[in-house]
Amino acid sequence: MADTAAPKPGSTTDEIPIEAPLYEKRRQLFVQSVKGRYRSIKWAVLVLTLGVYYLLPFVRWDRGPNAPDQAVLIDFPARRFYFFFIEIWPQEVYYLTGLLVLAAFVLFLMNALAGRVWCGYLCPQTVWTDLFLAVERFFEGDRRERTKLYQGRWTGNRIARTGGKHFVWLMIAWWTGGAWVLYFADAPTLVWQLATLQAPLIAYIWIGILTFTTYALAGFLREQVCTYMCPWPRIQAALTDEHALNVTYKVDRGEPRVSLKKSVALRETGEKVGDCVDCNQCVAVCPTGVDIRDGLQLGCVQCGLCIDACNNVMDKIGRPQGLIGYDSEYNLERRLAGEPEEKPKIVRARTILYVVLILGISAFMAFHLATRSTLDVAALHDRNPLFVQLSDGSIRNAYTVRLANKALEERVFTLSLDGLPAGFVEAVGAENVSAQSLSVAVGPARTRELRVLVTVPRGTDGPASREIVFTLAAPEGESAFVRDHFMMPAN
Known part of the structure; x- marks a missing residue:
C-alpha cells in the first residue's frame, strides 16, 4: 500500500495527496509498423x-x-x-x-x-x-x-x-x-x-x-x-556521459508543439511555433510505449524507430528531418543556451580507455591461444600418509599425476623426475625408461591419470620436505612441468 502524506492544518482527509504507485499498471501496446x-x-x-x-x-x-x-x-x-x-x-x-x-x-x-x-x-x-x-x-x-x-x-x-x-x-x-x-x-x-x-x-x-x-x-x-x-x-545510466549519442527529441526545435493546422495559423501571425505537430507517431511505433519527447527514460531501448516515424512525418509536411535523432546532452544544452553545437566527441578519455582495454585483452588472449601448449601435467600428493617407510628402510611418496594430450593424435610422453639426488619412479601401466623417468602413451585429445610412486633408498640425507619437479616431454620437444614436494622423516 502506498504511503500517504500527513494532512495540512485545517485540511480534510479528502485533500491528502496519495503517493504515486511504484509500478505502472500494465497497458496493452499496439505497436505500429514503420519504414525507414x-x-x-x-x-x-x-x-x-x-x-x-x-x-x-x-x-x-x-x-x-x-x-x-x-x-x-x-x-x-x-x-x-x-x-x-x-x-x-x-x-x-x-x-x-x-x-x-x-x-x-x-x-x-x-x-x-x-x-x-x-x-x-x-x-x-x-x-x-x-x-x-x-x-x-x-x-x-x-x-x-x-x-x-x-x-x-x-x-x-x-x-x-x-x-x-x-x-x-x-x-x-x-x-x-x-x-x-x-x-x-x-x-x-x-x-x-x-x-x-x-x-x-x-x-x-x-x-x-x-x-x-x-x-x-x-x-x-x-x-x-x-x-x-x-x-x-x-x-x-551510471556509465554514460554528456557526450554519448542517444535518441533525443530536440526540444529546442520542436517546442512549443501544436497541431499542423494551428501551427500554420500561428506562423502566419509571426508567433514562435515548434516543428513538432503532436501527431504521436513517435509513441505509436515505440515497442515499449515511451514518449521520447519526455526525455531519456528507463523504458527507452534506443531502437531509433521514433526517428524513422518522425522523419516520415517531417517529409510529408515539408519540414526538415532530424527533429528526433541521435544527439548528445552536451549539444542539446548548448543549443538551449543559444550556442552553436559541436561535432560529436567520439574520441575522448572514456572511449580511448575502453578501446585500449579491448585491444589489450584481445591481444593477450590471442597470443596465449597461439602459443599455448598441446600437453599438460598436474600432480597431487597423497595426504594420508604423507610418506611410507618400506621394510628395507627406503622412503616412498605417492602421487596422482594427470597427463593431458591436447593433440589430435596419440603420443608417447616421457615423464621424468628432478629434485632428488637418488631414487626412482614407477607407475601402474607405464613402462620404466630409466630410474627417474617413465614412458606413457596418451590417446588423442585425452587425459590419463597415473598412480606414481617415488622411492628414495635408505640413508638419503636431506630436509624433511624438498621440492621436486615432474616434467612431461613430447617426442617433438614440447614440454610442461609441475612442482610438488617429497616428504621424509625429520633427521
Whole structure:
C-alpha cells in the first residue's frame, strides 16, 4: 500500500495527496509498423543474428579423424568447447572468463558511443520481440486494425487470426529451444533423434523450458522485460556521459508543439511555433510505449524507430528531418543556451580507455591461444600418509599425476623426475625408461591419470620436505612441468 502524506492544518482527509504507485499498471501496446533507415538496420540485424543462431550448429569444421566436425560444439561428455579452430579444455576456463570481460568492455564502449545501442538492435529480447511483432502484424494487421480486433467480439475470424499467430509463435519458440540444444551434440544426429523420439530426455526438457521462456518473454512480457527485469538500463545510466549519442527529441526545435493546422495559423501571425505537430507517431511505433519527447527514460531501448516515424512525418509536411535523432546532452544544452553545437566527441578519455582495454585483452588472449601448449601435467600428493617407510628402510611418496594430450593424435610422453639426488619412479601401466623417468602413451585429445610412486633408498640425507619437479616431454620437444614436494622423516 502506498504511503500517504500527513494532512495540512485545517485540511480534510479528502485533500491528502496519495503517493504515486511504484509500478505502472500494465497497458496493452499496439505497436505500429514503420519504414525507414533504422527499421531497415533492425531487419538486417534480425536476419543476421537469427540466421547465425539457427544455422551455426549445422556448419562443419574438419579437425581430423579423432575430433568432432561441428564448427561450434559444447561437448560435455568429453569436457571440451570447440569454436572453429579453437579447442578449450576445462582447465582453460580462463579463456571464457577473458571473453566475458572482453564482452563487458565492448558493451561499455557501445554505451559510451551510442547509448543503449545493444538494447535497441542486438539484445536477444529485442530481436525475438521484433520477430514476434512481425508475425502478429501478418495475422492481425497493423496497429489500427489490431486495436479494432481486440476491442471487438470473439468471432470466427478473430479466433482464426489469433490462433494462427500463437501457433507460429510457438513454432518459433520451439525451434529456438531446439536450436539451443544442437550446440551440445552433433546437430544432424540430434535432429534425427529428436524427430524419432530417441533423443536423451534432458534434450526434450531443455527444449520445453526454452520454448516456454521464448514464447512468454517475446510474446507477452515484451517491454516489461526491458523496464523491470533487465538490469542493464540501470547500470548503463551510471556509465554514460554528456557526450554519448542517444535518441533525443530536440526540444529546442520542436517546442512549443501544436497541431499542423494551428501551427500554420500561428506562423502566419509571426508567433514562435515548434516543428513538432503532436501527431504521436513517435509513441505509436515505440515497442515499449515511451514518449521520447519526455526525455531519456528507463523504458527507452534506443531502437531509433521514433526517428524513422518522425522523419516520415517531417517529409510529408515539408519540414526538415532530424527533429528526433541521435544527439548528445552536451549539444542539446548548448543549443538551449543559444550556442552553436559541436561535432560529436567520439574520441575522448572514456572511449580511448575502453578501446585500449579491448585491444589489450584481445591481444593477450590471442597470443596465449597461439602459443599455448598441446600437453599438460598436474600432480597431487597423497595426504594420508604423507610418506611410507618400506621394510628395507627406503622412503616412498605417492602421487596422482594427470597427463593431458591436447593433440589430435596419440603420443608417447616421457615423464621424468628432478629434485632428488637418488631414487626412482614407477607407475601402474607405464613402462620404466630409466630410474627417474617413465614412458606413457596418451590417446588423442585425452587425459590419463597415473598412480606414481617415488622411492628414495635408505640413508638419503636431506630436509624433511624438498621440492621436486615432474616434467612431461613430447617426442617433438614440447614440454610442461609441475612442482610438488617429497616428504621424509625429520633427521
